[in-house]
Amino acid sequence: MSVARPTIHDVAARAGVSKSLVSLALRGSPAVADASRTAILAAAAELGYRPNAAARSLAARSSRTVGVLVLDLHNPVFAEVLDGVLAEVRAHGYSTMVVTGLDPAIQTSEIDKLLEFQVEGLVLVSHRLAAAAVRAIATETPVAVVTRGDITGPGIDTVRNDDRLGAHLAVEYLVGLGHRRIAHIGGGDDPVAADRELGYRQAMVAAGLAQQVRVLPGSLDDAGGHGAATLALASRPRPTALFVANDFAAMGAMAAAVDAGLRVPRDVSVVGYDGTQLGALRSIGLTSIAQPLTEMGRLAAEGLFARIEGRRRRAQNLVLPAEVVVRSSTAPPAPARTE
Amino acid sequence: MSVARPTIHDVAARAGVSKSLVSLALRGSPAVADASRTAILAAAAELGYRPNAAARSLAARSSRTVGVLVLDLHNPVFAEVLDGVLAEVRAHGYSTMVVTGLDPAIQTSEIDKLLEFQVEGLVLVSHRLAAAAVRAIATETPVAVVTRGDITGPGIDTVRNDDRLGAHLAVEYLVGLGHRRIAHIGGGDDPVAADRELGYRQAMVAAGLAQQVRVLPGSLDDAGGHGAATLALASRPRPTALFVANDFAAMGAMAAAVDAGLRVPRDVSVVGYDGTQLGALRSIGLTSIAQPLTEMGRLAAEGLFARIEGRRRRAQNLVLPAEVVVRSSTAPPAPARTE
DNA sequence: TTCCTGACTTGGAGCGTTCCAATTCAGGGT
DNA sequence: ACCCTGAATTGGAACGCTCCAAGTCAGGAA
Numbered sequence: 001m002s003v004a005r006p007t008i009h010d011v012a013a014r015a016g017v018s019k020s021l022v023s024l025a026l027r028g029s030p031a032v033a034d035a036s037r038t039a040i041l042a043a044a045a046e047l048g049y050r051p052n053a054a055a056r057s058l059a060a061r062s063s064r065t066v067g068v069l070v071l072d073l074h075n076p077v078f079a080e081v082l083d084g085v086l087a088e089v090r091a092h093g094y095s096t097m098v099v100t101g102l103d104p105a106i107q108t109s110e111i112d113k114l115l116e117f118q119v120e121g122l123v124l125v126s127h128r129l130a131a132a133a134v135r136a137i138a139t140e141t142p143v144a145v146v147t148r149g150d151i152t153g154p155g156i157d158t159v160r161n162d163d164r165l166g167a168h169l170a171v172e173y174l175v176g177l178g179h180r181r182i183a184h185i186g187g188g189d190d191p192v193a194a195d196r197e198l199g200y201r202q203a204m205v206a207a208g209l210a211q212q213v214r215v216l217p218g219s220l221d222d223a224g225g226h227g228a229a230t231l232a233l234a235s236r237p238r239p240t241a242l243f244v245a246n247d248f249a250a251m252g253a254m255a256a257a258v259d260a261g262l263r264v265p266r267d268v269s270v271v272g273y274d275g276t277q278l279g280a281l282r283s284i285g286l287t288s289i290a291q292p293l294t295e296m297g298r299l300a301a302e303g304l305f306a307r308i309e310g311r312r313r314r315a316q317n318l319v320l321p322a323e324v325v326v327r328s329s330t331a332p333p334a335p336a337r338t339e
Numbered sequence: 340m341s342v343a344r345p346t347i348h349d350v351a352a353r354a355g356v357s358k359s360l361v362s363l364a365l366r367g368s369p370a371v372a373d374a375s376r377t378a379i380l381a382a383a384a385e386l387g388y389r390p391n392a393a394a395r396s397l398a399a400r401s402s403r404t405v406g407v408l409v410l411d412l413h414n415p416v417f418a419e420v421l422d423g424v425l426a427e428v429r430a431h432g433y434s435t436m437v438v439t440g441l442d443p444a445i446q447t448s449e450i451d452k453l454l455e456f457q458v459e460g461l462v463l464v465s466h467r468l469a470a471a472a473v474r475a476i477a478t479e480t481p482v483a484v485v486t487r488g489d490i491t492g493p494g495i496d497t498v499r500n501d502d503r504l505g506a507h508l509a510v511e512y513l514v515g516l517g518h519r520r521i522a523h524i525g526g527g528d529d530p531v532a533a534d535r536e537l538g539y540r541q542a543m544v545a546a547g548l549a550q551q552v553r554v555l556p557g558s559l560d561d562a563g564g565h566g567a568a569t570l571a572l573a574s575r576p577r578p579t580a581l582f583v584a585n586d587f588a589a590m591g592a593m594a595a596a597v598d599a600g601l602r603v604p605r606d607v608s609v610v611g612y613d614g615t616q617l618g619a620l621r622s623i624g625l626t627s628i629a630q631p632l633t634e635m636g637r638l639a640a641e642g643l644f645a646r647i648e649g650r651r652r653r654a655q656n657l658v659l660p661a662e663v664v665v666r667s668s669t670a671p672p673a674p675a676r677t678e
Numbered sequence: 679t680t681c682c683t684g685a686c687t688t689g690g691a692g693c694g695t696t697c698c699a700a701t702t703c704a705g706g707g708t
Numbered sequence: 709a710c711c712c713t714g715a716a717t718t719g720g721a722a723c724g725c726t727c728c729a730a731g732t733c734a735g736g737a738a
Binding site for chain 2: 005050051052053054055057058063073074076078079080082086095096097098099100112113115116117118140222226251252254255256258259277278281282283284285
């Protein structure tokens with residue numbers, strides 16, 4: 001391609017000043033005389049000069065970049081969190097390097113790359129790393145974990161919603177509608193899913209429905225929700241409502257209901273978790289426990305900057321409220337029949 | 340955080356060799372004696388040495404990184420394209436820097452950042468840049484554009500599907516089912532959407548249905564599809580099938596049908612475009628014209644490396660086939676009534 | 679005039695690597 | 709004993725920038 005990009009030297013030569021002054025002018029130092037500044041900017045524009053980030057990073061001993069690891073870009077949850085992170089990072093004039101990987105091994109290698117780039121902080125959105133790995137990373141650079149709160153330590157901020165409380169909200173909402181046979185479709189061994197399941201159990205007991213507790217093992221995706229819901233809906237007495245571990249799986253559960261010849265919400269109500277924009281699509285209309293995903297991303301980044309800029313030293317563990325967002329997948333149960 | 344990371348000098352001192360040999364050993368040069376290599380690797384491990392990417396990039400005059408711009412991470416189309424890009428880039432031992440931005444101004448500033456990082460190539464997934472801007476970028480670094488083929492020039496590869504042909508497939512498939520009143524929900528002024536609309540018109544004429552051509556202006560999202568479909572379904576005679584500009588909008592259209600008291604596919608068939616995993620969700624089951632999204636991403640990256648490595652100089656414009664993926668949103672039209 | 683001051687400007691020393699030419703050194707051939 | 713060779717290793721010069729101590733220079737005070 002283009003041979004030899006112009007450097008700061010070329011700009012200096014063209015403007016008839018020293019490279020140091022060019023550096024100063026380009027970074028907006030007020031000490032530069034107006035005439036010099038004008039000449040330098042003109043020369044830079046004429047040459048199509050573009051600063052070399054690697055050189056700047058090396059010389060300034062600062063990359064002005066934060067890294068972000070997201071579990072899976074297919075799940076819209078992560079896109080929403082990312083919105084918040086990116087906006088906040090941009091507001092601070094930093095760059096973001098985004099990497100992904102479902103597999104922990106890939107996650108580790110991607111994080112290594114970020115650290116080699118000398119990122120000044122790391123946001124982990126739903127990682128699958130071992131606690132020891134996260135703590136090790138936190139000794140090198142500030143870390144903020146979004147959606148999980150189970151790993152803490154010096155240098156590790158967390159931002160999450162209270163999944164247990166969210167599950168309570170779901171159960172209470174369904175109970176309020178008149179449901180009693182409320183089954184839960186679990187999300188596998190994910191720590192977040194475990195909390196939601198626990199919250200479900202506690203809330204059922206608190207509502208005097210200990211007898212009705214029913215948990216079907218599923219997973220956090222479409223297929224898992226479909227499979228578990230199929231089983232749940234085939235059992236007798238059939239549940240009148242399903243509280244599913246996340247929106248993605250809830251969509252599978254809704255399909256399972258249709259496949260079983262049931263109508264949502266007339267025959268069975270479905271509640272998801274996350275409050276993704278996906279569930280808000282008109283053809284889905286999923287009632288869900290909504291987390292403030294974008295805000296969580298924003299807060300994670302904000303917290304990171306507080307540490308990068310030395311405004312805070314202690315780790316911060318934020319817990320944000322979740323709320324029931326009612327759409328069209330829930331309704332009071334059909335009047336009791338002789339089941 | 341951690342003060343002063345160990346450098347190659349520290350490793351050299353610890354292993355009792357010169358920094359040059361450390362550099363050689365770390366990069367796996369066969370010229371290094373086994374004993375030295377072992378000592379160096381051990382020293383590096385003990386110190387927790389991590390190479391500095393900025394320094395390497397500067398000294399080697401190569402960042403071994405490619406940049407990727409995606410329009411919008413919320414649309415699963417892009418996640419699928421990204422899968423292909425990331426896999427191919429990783430296979431070449433390069434890193435990827437992903438940036439996003441719906442707004443052309445943000446896209447431009449993000450691309451500037453990528454260029455400052457000295458990326459060695461750029462993949463643009465559904466950008467919204469002016470042709471002149473893309474051509475300017477292509478003078479600095481190889482560019483591959485995915486999903487659009489309207490901007491060409493030296494240094495610009497394109498990978499897309501034939502949207503016009505895909506639209507033909509959709510119409511022919513619906514005609515084959517027996518549909519005649521097939522309306523099209525357009526996707527706005529996007530060049531991709533324009534091709535799909537054109538293909539629809541041509542295919543209708545080719546099928547002898549010139550009289551039935553009906554195009555409703557919409558957009559490439561849920562709301563646009565919903566609005567346009569509502570209008571289409573309210574008109575008389577009502578279309579028996581809707582061919583919608585993309586999957587996202589098609590989901591809105593399906594919802595509009597339900598809202599109008601119609602059932603899909605009994606009363607109206609819906610065909611989308613893109614073949615996203617979203618449409619494959621069990622509760623949606625959208626028939627769609629599927630593009631090989633991941634493969635397109637992979638090919639774009641592969642083409643980029645062909646240019647980075649100097650194996651090819653001329654621009655390449657790939658057009659991949661699309662295919663009808665039949666799911667549950669289409670069926671033969673209901674037997675004709677006296678409409 | 680001389681000195682001082684403050685506003686600008688500058689050269690050079692890094693930053694942590696890679697790359698290259700040059701050096702060392704053991705062993706084999708003579 | 710001497711030269712040659714090739715394998716292994718090395719020092720130093722970049723790479724393009726930032727940062728700092730030091731320099732220049734006009735104009736005002738003495």
